Amino acid sequence: MLRETSATRYVTPLREGGSLPGIVEADDLGTYVMKFTGAGQGRKSLVAEVICGGLARRLGLRVPELVRMTLDPVIGLAEPDQEVQELLKASGGLNLGMDFLPGSLGFDPLAFQVSAEEAGRVVWFDALVNNVDRSWRNPNLLVWHGDLWLIDHGAALIWHHNWPAATASAARPYDASDHALAPFGPDLAAAAADLGPLVTDDLLAETLADVPDEWLVDEPGFAGPDAVRAAYAEALAARAPTGHDRITLGAPTADRPSRAPGWLTGRPERKSGAAR
Incomplete structure (x- = not known):
């Protein structure tokens, strides 16, 4: 289970993303990037963050710690921005916190080199979770203490917006031509050999x-939370064995619109800061 914390002070909004996450302080004296259930993307975005963050961490990739974070909307009463106040009012109760990485920088492929091995592991992972939001347009990668960290997985698991097609999606190719790490010659075969066998029933259940x-709860077509978890496990288990065979790497596009969901398109690229 994720650690539990409570937000004690709302510090500032982060306006780069469409969901308007915010930096908050918590009762464990930590500082977090908080993602809200009342944001336009809804709770499925937070579900994707938890599943992808947990999978990445268990596969040896770096992801900021995630915590369950309780919010009392009263902490936003002094916030002058009406949009922020409305978001906090709509998000009372359980939300998601992501450890704030002070001093981290947005990934720049011209300033930070990534090995073919590490690039392959990240691209393989993104294919597993069908992450459509780690392109050169918006890398969703941070460099912190000289290491590469993965952030922002709310747009992954895109098939959970259409459950009847979830299993069939496992056979579809994953075009990594525009992936932020494609220029580093990702070693996909090595990543598939190393990571594929780790995606077991026990790891998925954990x-x-x-x-x-x-x-x-209340997911249409499911009897309850455990049935939804079983559906996620089935979909991910079906994707893992295909490994690098589904991944295509071609020439990056220069001007083609992003393939990210509509609620993610049009936002500016991230240049620096902590986890968003």
């Missing part, structure tokens, strides 16, 4: 146990 029941 990861999915981190998703709060509150975010899985």
Whole structure:
């Protein structure tokens, strides 16, 4: 289970993303980037964050710690921005916190080199979770203390917006031509050999146990939270064995619109800062 914290002070909004996350302080004296259930993307974005963050961490990739974070909307009463106040009012109760990485920088491929091995592991992972939001347009990668950290997985698991097609999506190719790490010659075969066997039923069950029941209830077509977890496990288990065979790497596009969901397109690229 994820650690539990409570927000004690709302510090400032982060306006680069469409969901308007915010920096908050918590009762464990930590500082976090908070993602809200009342944001336009809804709870499925937070579910994707928990599942992808948990999977990445268990596969040896760097992801800021995620915590269950309780919010009392009263902490936003002094916030002058009406949009922020409305978001906080709509997000009372359980939300998601991501450890704030002070001094981190947005990934720049001209300033930071990535080995073919590490690039392959990240690209393989993004294909597993069908992450459509780690392109050169918006890398969603940070460099902190000289290491590469993965952030922002709310647009991954895109098939959970259409459950009847989830299993079939496992056979579809994953075009990594515009992936932020494509220029580093990702070693996909090595990544598939190393990471594929790790995606076991036990690992998936452990990861999915981190998703709060509150975010899985009332999912249409499912009897309850455990049935939804089983569907996620089935979909991910079907994707893992295909490994690098589904990944295509071609020439990056220069001007083609992003393939990210509509609610993610049009936002500016991230240049620096902590986890968003």
